[in-house]
Amino acid sequence: MEKTKSSLMNTYNRFPVKVDQAKGSYIRDADGKEYLDFTAGIATCNLGHVPDAVENAVSRQLQNVWHCSNLYQIGPQQELADLLTDYSCMNQVFFCNSGAEANEAAIKLVRAYNSNNKTIAAFHQSFHGRTMATLSATGQEKLHTGFKPLVEGFTFLTYNHFDSLYWLKENPPAAVMLELVQGEGGVIPAEENWINELVQICKDEGILVVIDEVQTGMGRTGTLFAYEQYGFEPDIITLAKGLGSGFPVGAMLAKEEVADAFQPGSHASTFGGNPLASAAGVSTISEIVRLNILDNCMEMSEKLFTGLKQLQDEYSQIKSIRGKGLLIGIVVEGAAVDLVTAAIGKNLLLTAAGQNVVRLVPPLIITENDVLLFFERFRMVLKLVNPAMTKYCD
Numbered sequence: 112m113e114k115t116k117s118s119l120m121n122t123y124n125r126f127p128v129k130v131d132q133a134k135g136s137y138i139r140d141a142d143g144k145e146y147l148d149f150t151a152g153i154a155t156c157n158l159g160h161v162p163d164a165v166e167n168a169v170s171r172q173l174q175n176v177w178h179c180s181n182l183y184q185i186g187p188q189q190e191l192a193d194l195l196t197d198y199s200c201m202n203q204v205f206f207c208n209s210g211a212e213a214n215e216a217a218i219k220l221v222r223a224y225n226s227n228n229k230t231i232a233a234f235h236q237s238f239h240g241r242t243m244a245t246l247s248a249t250g251q252e253k254l255h256t257g258f259k260p261l262v263e264g265f266t267f268l269t270y271n272h273f274d275s276l277y278w279l280k281e282n283p284p285a286a287v288m289l290e291l292v293q294g295e296g297g298v299i300p301a302e303e304n305w306i307n308e309l310v311q312i313c314k315d316e317g318i319l320v321v322i323d324e325v326q327t328g329m330g331r332t333g334t335l336f337a338y339e340q341y342g343f344e345p346d347i348i349t350l351a352k353g354l355g356s357g358f359p360v361g362a363m364l365a366k367e368e369v370a371d372a373f374q375p376g377s378h379a380s381t382f383g384g385n386p387l388a389s390a391a392g393v394s395t396i397s398e399i400v401r402l403n404i405l406d407n408c409m410e411m412s413e414k415l416f417t418g419l420k421q422l423q424d425e426y427s428q429i430k431s432i433r434g435k436g437l438l439i440g441i442v443v444e445g446a447a448v449d450l451v452t453a454a455i456g457k458n459l460l461l462t463a464a465g466q467n468v469v470r471l472v473p474p475l476i477i478t479e480n481d482v483l484l485f486f487e488r489f490r491m492v493l494k495l496v497n498p499a500m501t502k503y504c505d
């Protein structure tokens with residue numbers, strides 16, 4: 112039978128780039144055209160594409176065992192849990208396969224921990240995933256449309272707004288759940304004063320603090336975890352994206368007294384902590400440390416922020432620049448997707464966050480030359496897109 116439609120479900124607006132090969136900060140398409148990749152699989156390939164050490168670790172694991180049930184002991188999984196707990200303030204880890212699953216696990220752990228109060232306060236413009244519970248925790252009405260009834264028990268407060276703190280004091284929920292830089296919501300960093308007060312209220316009122324580090328984690332903001340920059344210790348954090356350098360792996364980490372609320376049978380995942388994914392995770396963390404990736408992230412971040420501020424003076428379509436480390440949002444006049452589309456024509460891959468924010472999430476290994484090339488190409492893109500008409504000039 113002749114196919115009149117793609118055999119893929121229509122869930123993504125895909126750009127006409129057929130990815131064939133990738134290495135480091137570059138992607139090559141099927142026609143041999145090479146792109147500077149400032150998306151890194153959307154904050155996932157933090158070590159660049161196909162990093163040698165991770166490739167070797169996974170290849171070695173491929174020779175041994177690909178998969179076995181969590182009914183048995185899995186060496187690389189234990190190793191990854193040890194590394195994660197050594198490098199964070201957390202004591203125990205549950206492994207899964209994605210960010211949404213990590214957040215699902217966190218939501219279940221909060222409910223298991225608190226038998227009286229099941230409410231979780233989340234924030235407008237947040238993004239926590241697409242499963243029913245994580246969608247229900249996501250504060251974006253447009254993503255809820257068509258999928259109601261949602262999972263009960265979530266309430267939404269205003270990010271970076273002191274009203275949310277009064278609300279928390281008056282109506283203490285079981286937990287707050289938030290990103291420290293709202294990624295999909297438009298690259299909005301949490302303000303330090305606000306977070307400090309929020310955490311203090313949570314401590315005073317016995318509210319658990321769940322930090323979604325799916326996008327900000329694994330060095331993206333310049334520290335291994337974004338919470339380190341705010342100087343507090345959450346009760347639960349969630350990870351995915353950068354944890355496996357592109358191998359699907361998610362994790363929910365918790366303080367021991369909270370983690371104890373899970374017992375055998377409380378939660379599970381067939382593939383969670385799979386030997387291959389865990390081997391990728393172990394070598395990813397080891398490489399982040401060995402290569403001093405965090406220092407490079409901050410150095411390149413500074414160069415990008417400085418150059419972007421200069422561009423802002425020259426191009427009126429740039430309204431503001433915000434973010435942390437190599438999670439940077441360029442707020443533009445008009446539709447961000449127009450710039451993203453034009454950039455493809457200039458061999459530059461970018462991604463949008465919301466309507467009017469171009470998001471830069473390059474690999475954390477980018478070099479000074481990559482940054483120069485980015486500015487050369489992005490400048491051409493800005494010249495090309497006419498903000499008044501949100502159309503191409505030529």
Ligand SMILES: Cc1ncc(COP(=O)(O)O)c(C=O)c1O
Binds near residue numbers: 209290323352
């Ligand atoms: C902060 C945050 N949480 C959760 C998710 C969901 O992760 P996944 O797509 O792996 O389910 C994302 C994905 O973009 C995210 O940015």
